[in-house]
Amino acid sequence: MAASPRQSVLDALTDVDMPKRHPTRRAQRSIEADGISLPVYACDALVLGSGAAGFRAAIELKRHGIDVIVATQNLYGGTSACSGSDKQTLHTAATGRHGDDFIALAAALGAGGAMDEDTAYVEAVGSLRALSSLQYLGLPVPLDRLGAVLRYQTDHDEAGRATSCGPRTSRLMVKVLAEESARLGVPVLNRCVGAKILMTNNAPKRVVGLLAFHAADRTAQNPLGLAVIRCDDLVIAAGGPGELYRDSVYPKHCFGALGLALEAGVEAINLTESQFGIGTPRDGFPWNLSGTYAQCLPYIYSVDTDGIERNFLGDYYRTTQELASNIFRKGYQWPFHASRMLDFGSSLVDLAIFRETRMGRKVLMDFNRNPEPAPGDAPFSLDRLDADVRAYLENNGALLDLPIERLARMNPLSIELYRRYKKDITHDPLEFAVNNQHMNGGIAVDIWGRSSLEGCYAIGEAAGTHGVTRPGGAALNAGQVMGQRCAEHIRACKRTEPSDDALPTEMVRAAVQGITSGLHDDGLDWRDVAREVQARMSEDAGFVCSAKGVRKALEGARKLNGDIRSRGLRQDRANQAERCLQWRQMAFASEAVLTSLDAYLSRGGGSRGARAICDPDGLDVPITRTGPLEAFRFRAERKQDQCEKIAIRYENGAFTCSFPRIRRHDHSQAAYFERDWAEFLTGAIYASGGR
Numbered sequence: 001m002a003a004s005p006r007q008s009v010l011d012a013l014t015d016v017d018m019p020k021r022h023p024t025r026r027a028q029r030s031i032e033a034d035g036i037s038l039p040v041y042a043c044d045a046l047v048l049g050s051g052a053a054g055f056r057a058a059i060e061l062k063r064h065g066i067d068v069i070v071a072t073q074n075l076y077g078g079t080s081a082c083s084g085s086d087k088q089t090l091h092t093a094a095t096g097r098h099g100d101d102f103i104a105l106a107a108a109l110g111a112g113g114a115m116d117e118d119t120a121y122v123e124a125v126g127s128l129r130a131l132s133s134l135q136y137l138g139l140p141v142p143l144d145r146l147g148a149v150l151r152y153q154t155d156h157d158e159a160g161r162a163t164s165c166g167p168r169t170s171r172l173m174v175k176v177l178a179e180e181s182a183r184l185g186v187p188v189l190n191r192c193v194g195a196k197i198l199m200t201n202n203a204p205k206r207v208v209g210l211l212a213f214h215a216a217d218r219t220a221q222n223p224l225g226l227a228v229i230r231c232d233d234l235v236i237a238a239g240g241p242g243e244l245y246r247d248s249v250y251p252k253h254c255f256g257a258l259g260l261a262l263e264a265g266v267e268a269i270n271l272t273e274s275q276f277g278i279g280t281p282r283d284g285f286p287w288n289l290s291g292t293y294a295q296c297l298p299y300i301y302s303v304d305t306d307g308i309e310r311n312f313l314g315d316y317y318r319t320t321q322e323l324a325s326n327i328f329r330k331g332y333q334w335p336f337h338a339s340r341m342l343d344f345g346s347s348l349v350d351l352a353i354f355r356e357t358r359m360g361r362k363v364l365m366d367f368n369r370n371p372e373p374a375p376g377d378a379p380f381s382l383d384r385l386d387a388d389v390r391a392y393l394e395n396n397g398a399l400l401d402l403p404i405e406r407l408a409r410m411n412p413l414s415i416e417l418y419r420r421y422k423k424d425i426t427h428d429p430l431e432f433a434v435n436n437q438h439m440n441g442g443i444a445v446d447i448w449g450r451s452s453l454e455g456c457y458a459i460g461e462a463a464g465t466h467g468v469t470r471p472g473g474a475a476l477n478a479g480q481v482m483g484q485r486c487a488e489h490i491r492a493c494k495r496t497e498p499s500d501d502a503l504p505t506e507m508v509r510a511a512v513q514g515i516t517s518g519l520h521d522d523g524l525d526w527r528d529v530a531r532e533v534q535a536r537m538s539e540d541a542g543f544v545c546s547a548k549g550v551r552k553a554l555e556g557a558r559k560l561n562g563d564i565r566s567r568g569l570r571q572d573r574a575n576q577a578e579r580c581l582q583w584r585q586m587a588f589a590s591e592a593v594l595t596s597l598d599a600y601l602s603r604g605g606g607s608r609g610a611r612a613i614c615d616p617d618g619l620d621v622p623i624t625r626t627g628p629l630e631a632f633r634f635r636a637e638r639k640q641d642q643c644e645k646i647a648i649r650y651e652n653g654a655f656t657c658s659f660p661r662i663r664r665h666d667h668s669q670a671a672y673f674e675r676d677w678a679e680f681l682t683g684a685i686y687a688s689g690g691r
């Protein structure tokens with residue numbers, strides 16, 4: 001067994017310092033609108049968001065000679081900089097042994113259905129370049145002595161294609177990308193929140209800029225700090241709508257730009273699909289409890305209001321071996337999946353936790369105690385585990401007495417991480433729950449990241465590329481691959497004639513009025529809107545829901561949006577205008593999610609990755625040691641839904657849904673060098689995007 005890493009090594013991987021200095025950009029001129037003089041910034045391409053995806057797009061654009069600005073709500077906010085897990089995962093084609101098969105990797109990425117096959121292949125082949133360029137920039141990807149990347153098996157991954165730099169992989173990615181961005185001189189407008197996409201009136205509409213709140217431009221004359229950023233291309237890299245659910249493991253204030261895009265009539269896709277799994281909640285230190293946190297086999301229990309402790313998993317699993325082995329499997333079957341509630345599978349753990357928390361009990365994970373036995377069965381023993389579980393611990397030298405010893409052996413960084421946030425898991429148990437973690441859907445894009453609006457691209461979590469399931473780490477990979485591809489496309493399609501810098505005053509005035517007219521002294525309080533949206537989404541549209549509950553939630557969401565339109569929102573201080581707008585957009589996005597979900601369920605859509613759809617007429621029922629849980633009888637997944645996506649658009653004052661088939665990719669159509677070279681040389685490859 002290798003010696004333990006030095007403390008300084010652990011520190012560098014858990015306490016990641018970010019580059020402080022980025023160039024900024026001055027406003028070019030100003031424009032008068034609605035009695036305000038707004039500063040106007042200008043660039044060829046505007047990247048909205050400074051996570052791993054946004055910085056990747058920015059540096060690729062800059063390298064292609066495009067004048068790019070990054071505008072962001074919070075320079076090192078968002079999930080990439082602030083989220084992680086025991087060893088946060090990056091999923092790329094494996095380099096070790098015999099190398100990988102891109103077709104097999106693409107099939108794995110899209111295995112849950114509702115994912116375009118061309119996009120899956122793009123993410124598969126692009127992953128090598130994404131990873132090696134991150135290594136080139138200094139990402140400390142772990143290697144063996146022959147130079148192959150160290151890998152392990154993660155969620156929805158039969159081949160073991162995951163790698164990690166520790167709990168903070170994505171923050172380390174942001175760090176190296178931000179360093180490169182600063183080195184290349186990419187200007188950053190920090191504290192800058194997208195308010196409205198500016199676009200031409202005539203069809204096909206095209207992006208011409210963005211109206212934004214920019215804190216640095218707040219003056220007595222412009223109290224909201226409104227600014228215009230003129231651009232030819234807009235890359236939305238604003239992450240997911242993390243504020244949508246109350247029960248959530250997103251860091252605070254992740255709003256994303258889904259509402260912004262939907263308000264502009266941009267098409268979104270698969271808004272029904274999200275990931276839910278176990279993690280510590282966001283009012284403390286939000287973090288995923290996947291990987292070794294579960295694989296070290298901690299004791300999971302609940303405590304009621306009288307302080308009585310319950311080994312509740314003992315009501316679900318038949319033997320201690322089954323109970324312990326399913327705790328272990330939460331390590332690499334982390335996201336909830338309805339079908340895994342059957343046959344005493346690992347998602348029965350999620351359901352059990354859900355039921356405990358609904359009964360008002362706290363659920364905890366104790367690393368100093370082994371799992372308690374199932375009633376009437378033998379005590380926990382390392383000799384009584386499923387063969388794969390025992391082999392994993394054995395191979396990792398972790399057949400040790402206590403969970404904390406096994407965790408320290410397998411992943412000391414995971415202990416270090418919580419210690420930094422004042423949680424010493426070597427002594428104290430951790431409270432946790434099943435939380436919303438990721439949106440697999442988002443803005444609909446083609447294989448270059450182009451949305452339905454000309455000149456508008458979406459990448460990273462903002463883009464809806466994942467379908468129903470995604471292997472752990474595929475989100476970070478997708479952001480890198482598409483960040484690079486959208487930049488290439490923007491470069492290839494760059495107009496040769498200089499763009500018209502003048503923006504029609506009327507367009508800007510209408511956009512400003514669209515913001516200011518929604519703010520009223522007697523409007524709704526944005527905090528109430530926040531509470532209502534989050535409670536509704538967690539109560540009626542979480543990972544356990546029903547068609548009836550979703551319909552009720554949709555009616556509530558429509559009413560709320562009607563009230564917001566008629567009464568507006570109240571800003572107590574000028575600097576709250578952007579919060580009001582973000583909650584207006586979030587309420588709008590929640591209606592879009594519920595509309596998509598309602599449309600899917602109305603056609604008979606079944607349970608799948610994101611959700612179990614409870615239905616008394618459902619064919620499946622979770623069985624526990626003490627019998628079936630009839631209240632959780634659920635609809636089975638329908639095969640035909642895997643071949644379709646759920647598209648949604650806001651047009652003429654209403655949302656409309658459609659169900660396009662997924663784009664197929666014929667892998668038998670091999671590329672031939674001489675035949676296909678010309679398509680590259682002439683730029684013909686950029687003409688077709690699959691949309």
Ligand SMILES: Cc1cc2nc3c(=O)[nH]c(=O)nc-3n(C[C@H](O)[C@H](O)[C@H](O)COP(=O)(O)OP(=O)(O)OC[C@H]3O[C@@H](n4cnc5c(N)ncnc54)[C@H](O)[C@@H]3O)c2cc1C
Nearest residue numbers: 049050051053073074078079080089194239460461473476
């Ligand atoms: C706890 C947790 C663990 C995870 N673990 C993994 C994992 O192991 N592997 C994996 O692949 N994925 C994982 N994910 C998902 C992954 O972290 C995200 O999908 C990814 O980081 C998103 O990157 P991004 O660049 O698209 O967005 P983000 O990193 O969220 O960045 C968004 C940026 O946009 C800015 N912004 C937001 N809204 C606006 C706006 N309206 N105007 C201007 N700026 C705006 C934000 O300030 C931020 O800078 C995890 C997520 C969570 C929450």
